[in-house]
Amino acid sequence: MRRMTARPENVHQARILRLLRTDGPRSRAELGDVVALSRSKIALELDRLAALGLVRSDGFAASRGGRRSEIVRLAANLRFLGVDIGATSVDVAVTNGELEVLGHLSRPADVRDGPTAVLDQVLEMVAKLRADGVVTEVHGAGIGVPGPVSLRDGTPIAPPIMPGWDRYPVREAMSQELGCPVLVNNDVNMMALGELHAGLARSAEDFLLVKIGTGIGCGIIVRGEIYSGVSGSAGDIGHIRVDDHGPVCACGNSGCLEAYFGGAALARDALAAARSGRSPFLAERLAEKSALTAEDVGAAAAAGDAHAVGMVREGGRKVGTVLAGLVNFFNPGLVVISGGVAGLGHALLAEIRSVVYQRSLPLATGNLPIVLSDLGGTAGVIGAARLVSDHVFSA
Amino acid sequence: MRRMTARPENVHQARILRLLRTDGPRSRAELGDVVALSRSKIALELDRLAALGLVRSDGFAASRGGRRSEIVRLAANLRFLGVDIGATSVDVAVTNGELEVLGHLSRPADVRDGPTAVLDQVLEMVAKLRADGVVTEVHGAGIGVPGPVSLRDGTPIAPPIMPGWDRYPVREAMSQELGCPVLVNNDVNMMALGELHAGLARSAEDFLLVKIGTGIGCGIIVRGEIYSGVSGSAGDIGHIRVDDHGPVCACGNSGCLEAYFGGAALARDALAAARSGRSPFLAERLAEKSALTAEDVGAAAAAGDAHAVGMVREGGRKVGTVLAGLVNFFNPGLVVISGGVAGLGHALLAEIRSVVYQRSLPLATGNLPIVLSDLGGTAGVIGAARLVSDHVFSA
DNA sequence: GTACTTCCTTCTTCGGGAGGACAAAGTTGG
DNA sequence: CCAACTTTGTCCTCCCGAAGAAGGAAGTAC
Numbered sequence: 001m002r003r004m005t006a007r008p009e010n011v012h013q014a015r016i017l018r019l020l021r022t023d024g025p026r027s028r029a030e031l032g033d034v035v036a037l038s039r040s041k042i043a044l045e046l047d048r049l050a051a052l053g054l055v056r057s058d059g060f061a062a063s064r065g066g067r068r069s070e071i072v073r074l075a076a077n078l079r080f081l082g083v084d085i086g087a088t089s090v091d092v093a094v095t096n097g098e099l100e101v102l103g104h105l106s107r108p109a110d111v112r113d114g115p116t117a118v119l120d121q122v123l124e125m126v127a128k129l130r131a132d133g134v135v136t137e138v139h140g141a142g143i144g145v146p147g148p149v150s151l152r153d154g155t156p157i158a159p160p161i162m163p164g165w166d167r168y169p170v171r172e173a174m175s176q177e178l179g180c181p182v183l184v185n186n187d188v189n190m191m192a193l194g195e196l197h198a199g200l201a202r203s204a205e206d207f208l209l210v211k212i213g214t215g216i217g218c219g220i221i222v223r224g225e226i227y228s229g230v231s232g233s234a235g236d237i238g239h240i241r242v243d244d245h246g247p248v249c250a251c252g253n254s255g256c257l258e259a260y261f262g263g264a265a266l267a268r269d270a271l272a273a274a275r276s277g278r279s280p281f282l283a284e285r286l287a288e289k290s291a292l293t294a295e296d297v298g299a300a301a302a303a304g305d306a307h308a309v310g311m312v313r314e315g316g317r318k319v320g321t322v323l324a325g326l327v328n329f330f331n332p333g334l335v336v337i338s339g340g341v342a343g344l345g346h347a348l349l350a351e352i353r354s355v356v357y358q359r360s361l362p363l364a365t366g367n368l369p370i371v372l373s374d375l376g377g378t379a380g381v382i383g384a385a386r387l388v389s390d391h392v393f394s395a
Numbered sequence: 396m397r398r399m400t401a402r403p404e405n406v407h408q409a410r411i412l413r414l415l416r417t418d419g420p421r422s423r424a425e426l427g428d429v430v431a432l433s434r435s436k437i438a439l440e441l442d443r444l445a446a447l448g449l450v451r452s453d454g455f456a457a458s459r460g461g462r463r464s465e466i467v468r469l470a471a472n473l474r475f476l477g478v479d480i481g482a483t484s485v486d487v488a489v490t491n492g493e494l495e496v497l498g499h500l501s502r503p504a505d506v507r508d509g510p511t512a513v514l515d516q517v518l519e520m521v522a523k524l525r526a527d528g529v530v531t532e533v534h535g536a537g538i539g540v541p542g543p544v545s546l547r548d549g550t551p552i553a554p555p556i557m558p559g560w561d562r563y564p565v566r567e568a569m570s571q572e573l574g575c576p577v578l579v580n581n582d583v584n585m586m587a588l589g590e591l592h593a594g595l596a597r598s599a600e601d602f603l604l605v606k607i608g609t610g611i612g613c614g615i616i617v618r619g620e621i622y623s624g625v626s627g628s629a630g631d632i633g634h635i636r637v638d639d640h641g642p643v644c645a646c647g648n649s650g651c652l653e654a655y656f657g658g659a660a661l662a663r664d665a666l667a668a669a670r671s672g673r674s675p676f677l678a679e680r681l682a683e684k685s686a687l688t689a690e691d692v693g694a695a696a697a698a699g700d701a702h703a704v705g706m707v708r709e710g711g712r713k714v715g716t717v718l719a720g721l722v723n724f725f726n727p728g729l730v731v732i733s734g735g736v737a738g739l740g741h742a743l744l745a746e747i748r749s750v751v752y753q754r755s756l757p758l759a760t761g762n763l764p765i766v767l768s769d770l771g772g773t774a775g776v777i778g779a780a781r782l783v784s785d786h787v788f789s790a
Numbered sequence: 791g792t793a794c795t796t797c798c799t800t801c802t803t804c805g806g807g808a809g810g811a812c813a814a815a816g817t818t819g820g
Numbered sequence: 821c822c823a824a825c826t827t828t829g830t831c832c833t834c835c836c837g838a839a840g841a842a843g844g845a846a847g848t849a850c
Contacts, residue, residue, distance in 0.1 A: 066796020331624020
């Protein structure tokens with residue numbers, strides 16, 4: 001039999017927990033002010049939360065002219081798992097209650113190996129983190145997968161790049177294995193949630209996270225929550241048409257954004273540029289490695305290779321074109337660019353900005369920051385942990 | 396001094412009112428079941444609501460084997476005003492508490508005449524409805540305007556086609572004049588709310604309303620509520636790029652959707668088709684009227700004029716192309732096509748459907764109805780009334 | 791050491807809401 | 821036409837959650 005970890009008993013406890021998670025340790029008095037409850041009530045609920053093992057005392061603050069206030073914080077042994085299953089890699093992180101990353105493992109992995117193989121890999125990584133001692137009492141795990149997900153069931157639904165995963169009961173299986181609540185969602189949505197929690201989007205209500213990696217996707221946050229659409233496929237912008245007469249895409253149509261500027265497209269164009277000699281840098285790389293990836297294009301552009309810079313520019317223009325339309329439609333308060341290709345850096349960003357600011361309506365762009373993510377590879381795992389902690393910290 | 400009409404005193408009363416509004420009259424027992432409150436509590440709150448003049452008894456239902464249940468419904472004299480200010484016309488409607496339209500006036504009007512002229516027109520129409528006797532106790536008025544709106548202030552914000560309206564205090568002024576709460580929002584959002592309340596979108600959580608009229612706009616409903624974006628300009632899809640080398644748009648860019656298929660664009664193309672003799676039907680019309688509008692194109696297409704049908708088809712393709720991208724991004728559960736040009740009917744709809752179903756992802760289109768609105772011209776006014784009733788019927 | 795601040799806890803009080811008992815108003819069947 | 825049963829509505833009591841007062845605890849300032 002599986003011992004369930006404690007959860008809040010009412011909405012007040014849930015509010016207190018979320019507050020301690022997001023804003024860090026607080027005194028009882030401050031909590032009363034923020035939660036708008038009487039001190040006696042706060043004290044009562046804190047006692048109960050302490051009895052549940054969810055919060056603890058953390059010493060006393062310096063006096064402000066009177067009795068020192070007792071600082072309350074989330075229990076020390078509270079742990080969440082954040083799992084980010086990408087197309088070509090798996091990340092697993094352990095966080096404390098405040099969602100600070102205590103341990104993080106990243107391994108290359110091919111999602112096409114199917115759910116059992118990949119999820120076994122995940123469990124192995126969790127076991128390794130457990131051996132390191134950072135995993136204590138796991139209160140929940142969030143799992144991001146590179147495809148649409150049925151939120152009701154926690155299963156991938158007809159994911160294009162995940163053969164064998166269709167309707168595989170990820171939530172069910174992992175909840176069984178890990179012995180804790182598990183939530184599954186799209187990886188890009190998770191990254192957006194990560195940006196909302198710990199990244200540049202902390203004060204944003206409505207924003208977009210554009211991830212440019214193997215594929216191109218978009219996480220959508222509406223009123224501070226993930227928006228997934230009715231089938232869980234919202235944000236799938238990789239197959240928006242950029243041009244009628246573009247390259248043929250894996251989806252069957254032609255001129256898709258992804259066919260211009262996804263990881264595969266970039267590798268393809270890099271190869272062509274190397275072979276034709278238009279890019280000496282890439283040609284040299286090809287000679288060394290016998291294959292080229294998007295990273296090589298980034299390196300070439302960083303090294304000043306004119307053709308590679310042109311490729312990045314051109315890609316930025318395509319992304320910007322699509323994004324300009326989405327900005328008109330969605331009117332976000334912020335756009336965060338993320339993903340492997342985001343490493344291409346400011347040449348890419350500059351081009352995207354230029355197109356969006358020119359092509360979108362002034363009112364929508366008037367106060368619209370377009371920025372590169374500063375979370376590195378941790379946005380996904382933090383977002384996954386955040387999602388499940390939202391769930392666990394709810395009445 | 397202005398006498399304020401009654402409003403609910405707590406959340407239970409608010410819930411009861413919204414239930415009676417949307418689902419119609421109910422017995423006390425049924426209310427108790429749906430609202431999940433004890434009968435005594437329901438009775439108490441209903442007494443209070445009756446004392447406030449917000450609900451009334453409406454006779455007894457047939458017995459179901461025991462004591463007959465007393466039917467409760469919204470007060471008979473409850474009235475909301477729905478105002479839809481379009482680019483070229485003004486609609487004003489009076490509804491009862493259930494948002495059934497009791498009176499409706501529509502007049503041509505040019506929004507460019509400025510706020511005072513247009514709003515005076517509105518007040519005149521309200522006075523006329525008042526004279527007809529259908530306006531009794533007005534509990535609120537919703538006003539839709541053809542441009543972005545600051546929801547906080549209830550004022551238009553830098554509206555492109557509403558010169559003189561920028562930051563004009565519409566809510567303030569009209570609230571003063573009408574002596575009731577006033578809410579202002581974008582007209583297309585109002586139409587979407589109308590579809591949600593009384594149209595084909597009644598069971599939809601997330602859907603889009605595409606309005607093709609003088610301009611082209613999109614109302615966005617997320618989780619049953621209007622989504623307006625951070626500046627109130629969300630849904631402004633008329634200036635999404637369709638093609639690089641398209642006609643120049645009023646916004647300064649070229650290839651905007653609106654420049655291809657808005658009312659003005661259609662009139663322009665109709666004129667060209669008539670003059671060049673490519674459309675005999677339109678040429679004849681031009682000789683009669685000396686000017687052509689989008690309606691003439693509709694008439695020509697309905698009459699089987701080949702060139703006009705081609706124009707509609709081509710326009711449908713452009714709209715479909717943009718919509719396909721939005722469907723990928725937003726993954727709605729329904730798309731409603733509305734507006735004057737929607738009168739072009741099934742040729743337009745067929746073309747839009749064809750493009751969307753071909754260009755969007757199967758998962759997003761798998762169960763996506765794309766339909767023409769069946770609310771005629773009333774969606775806007777009903778939605779406006781609905782918005783303000785949501786507000787008035789809240790604690 | 792005394793006055794003042796700030797913080798926490800205990801006790802009392804208040805009110806919202808549930809739920810049972812009961813009354814009212816039907817139907818059904820003998 | 822009356823008794824038994826059903827459904828609905830109302831009255832009354834009890835319980836619990838939460839606020840707020842009062843008082844104790846712990847510090848600072850002078």
